[in-house]
Amino acid sequence: MATATLGELATLVGGRVIGDPDLQVRRLASLDEAAEGDITFVSHKRYLAKLSQVRASAVILSHPVEGLAIAQVICANPYLAFAKVLTHLQVRRPEPQGIMAGARVAASAVIGEGVTVHPGCVVGERVSIGRGTILYPGVVLYEGVTVGEDCTLHANVVVREDCRIGNRVIIQPSAIIGSDGFGYAPDGSSYFKIPQVGIVVLEDDVEIGSATCVDRAALGVTRIKRGAKIDNLVQIGHNCVIGEDTVMVSQVGISGSTTVGRHCTFGGQSATAGHLKVGDNVTIGGRGGVTRDVEPNQVLSGLPVMPHKEWLKAQMCVPKLPEMRKEITSLRQKLEDLEKSLKER
């Protein structure tokens, strides 16, 4: 925890202060929970009404509010400013501890300055860890792994042999990087395991969620590109490529050898078949299922996916299906009756 003046925070977020720029705040809190000495934020105008009762000492806003009793920090993007101010006030990287008692680090490993390796970690032969990186307890790095600078690998993360992790990568607890891809050659009615001799590369600024699995390539590389953010319990198959700044929500499944473009968003439990290409700036709705290549710049949902708006309309019809069937039967009957009565005339 730290304190900051409103002036300092305005500089941090590229904004300006209405009120006393020397006012100190010590905590960012939500509109409902903020108390004196706190700064809060309004990221959507529907919450502006709450400002009349707020107990905070300052508020981050996109536009000045007249007659407000508390100080204001005005900036273009209050939600981004909230994230930056929260980071500034309340996130402290722990002091480096070096290789702590109870950690096992192979003699041939190269450990940078300011690294922390907690008890219970096992670091294999020829591993390289960049400066400032933290391994929480129980992290296992197999031989030949490289981890960049200022990374955070949370407890019980496993990185298998020869995988490469960039800088500022965050891996939540128990994620698994570089387990074998799922590949077998049919051999009569049984299966012969295809060795998975490729690797995984996580580029800079990637974040990987808890218990998420990124499988190593059969041959070559499974790659998560710069800035991609992957939530918990996601499966990324072998030889996939996930583009820069792409976001995947929990429980997504990407089958092997699929390439996803940059700046895509995959909703929870959505999935793709294997060997597909998904273009840039594609949004797949929750539980969408991609079974063919997808052109860039689309919003799709359903199984198989269709334009999201079409899907919304189609899904509204599903509860009407029994009625539709009855109606068709009734129409047929009426038509037959009519034909019959005409014949009889």
Added chain:
Amino acid sequence: MATATLGELATLVGGRVIGDPDLQVRRLASLDEAAEGDITFVSHKRYLAKLSQVRASAVILSHPVEGLAIAQVICANPYLAFAKVLTHLQVRRPEPQGIMAGARVAASAVIGEGVTVHPGCVVGERVSIGRGTILYPGVVLYEGVTVGEDCTLHANVVVREDCRIGNRVIIQPSAIIGSDGFGYAPDGSSYFKIPQVGIVVLEDDVEIGSATCVDRAALGVTRIKRGAKIDNLVQIGHNCVIGEDTVMVSQVGISGSTTVGRHCTFGGQSATAGHLKVGDNVTIGGRGGVTRDVEPNQVLSGLPVMPHKEWLKAQMCVPKLPEMRKEITSLRQKLEDLEKSLKER
């Protein structure tokens, strides 16, 4: 393992004995596998026929069966009685072992009486562990965690900083409590991580399944209330509240800031969008997808969810869709033909 007399077991389950109350049994077994010396149970009348061939020495029943050669324990709820008798006969909490060699416990941690901390555990600064709690090997408690009394944390469970766990909580292996919620502020085409500075609270008598993830709140608390039972591989997003005695089957996904009422049941792979409210006593069928607030006391299925019975009927129509389309085309054709022929008359 232990033995008990039928009289003792009848007292345990609030029932009565038909036969010798001093008869000793040593094991509860299924109808098919029970042998002499065992007690078995019938929880549904469709299994009563099997009683003629049972080799058990006693049986738990809801109503007396005439002419049965073996002793009977009669009680209101044989299925609950089965669980209680099985617990009584075959579940022994291991003897406390204290802090075992190979465990690492911070000096500032407060460890209750009768606690067992297995080798490979790492217990951080200012952790508190209540009496009788067991940590199996590889459990990692980050700094500031509190764990109540008589809890069982299975191997490789991770609880991140400051999270709070009640009494009699059971956490299956490799579950992750308190990993970062999935929150980013768009910053141009990239994303800026929103620090997740809240916590997770698991109240008394909660059970969490293997590899299940309960994310810490961004600000505030993600709360699993008293008695909720969460199966394996479930995702609970940041700032969710899960009500008392709510049950979630494997692979469920609850998106952030959603509040689920008490005594709900979520079937396997079902999910909710974020920022929703689900009322009390709601049942969501397997793979149901909740996209709006849900009133209490309903049984819903489908994506988006609808009343379960409607969904059953609607799903039965899906295979008929191609036929329905053809029928509509044919009806249109017939109608046009009819109109044409009428004009020509």
Added chain:
Amino acid sequence: MATATLGELATLVGGRVIGDPDLQVRRLASLDEAAEGDITFVSHKRYLAKLSQVRASAVILSHPVEGLAIAQVICANPYLAFAKVLTHLQVRRPEPQGIMAGARVAASAVIGEGVTVHPGCVVGERVSIGRGTILYPGVVLYEGVTVGEDCTLHANVVVREDCRIGNRVIIQPSAIIGSDGFGYAPDGSSYFKIPQVGIVVLEDDVEIGSATCVDRAALGVTRIKRGAKIDNLVQIGHNCVIGEDTVMVSQVGISGSTTVGRHCTFGGQSATAGHLKVGDNVTIGGRGGVTRDVEPNQVLSGLPVMPHKEWLKAQMCVPKLPEMRKEITSLRQKLEDLEKSLKER
């Protein structure tokens, strides 16, 4: 890494050489990445065109290609041959290391010859480990577990008490074998935990993916039969039986007490309800949902599942639903108009 002559590789895969059988190759690589000294393969004729530009020294083919500049290994099944050659050239089982410093092995455990137990492993009382088996760091074997010969248990795998693992079993990192099945007896509005006192048996040649959960039986056995291959993040409920050589792709969920036949294939995110029987040689498409027993030798998709071809046709109609509804309304209107005009004649 090793080298081999084409003659040796032809013998390995049951094929024959066109070219110099004494030619040495040192690596298997894909058509695009192969360089001099490498062997490559063509498993589908659509890739034959690439052979004109390949830089490999040899290629595995199903039929001879005339006029090819490089040596050929001709065999019946090039994809299987690829797997075998890759294994031969590039997979080396690590030298046994015994019980390494930092591993904890109970005094009563029986450890075979040539076993490796890495640092951070915890092996409980009365565990038995067959010769040649490797436990990577952080593996936890509870008391009474038996592991066969030549198994590989990757980092942070947990096997709970008394479970039995056959020979040549591979378990990817952080898989959980033998956690409690999800069983509770309703007790008023709360739940009473049903002790899960059964075990899990993984038979020979099974492979289990990362973070996959195989729950122990309530009473009796959860069994994965010989040769079954289970991908990452899969849930297998208590008392299930999975047949020989059955394949389950990532994120599949099999509910409790379901029996799946041999040589089945379950696509990603597919699932079954509990207490079902699925016959042999059944294929369930991605995200298929099985809600009733399934006869052998079928290909099914959808929720609930239907024949795959029916499902494909039905799904193509879904985006047309709004149009179909409109059409029905319009037909009804036309028919009414027609009836009316006829009455008026």
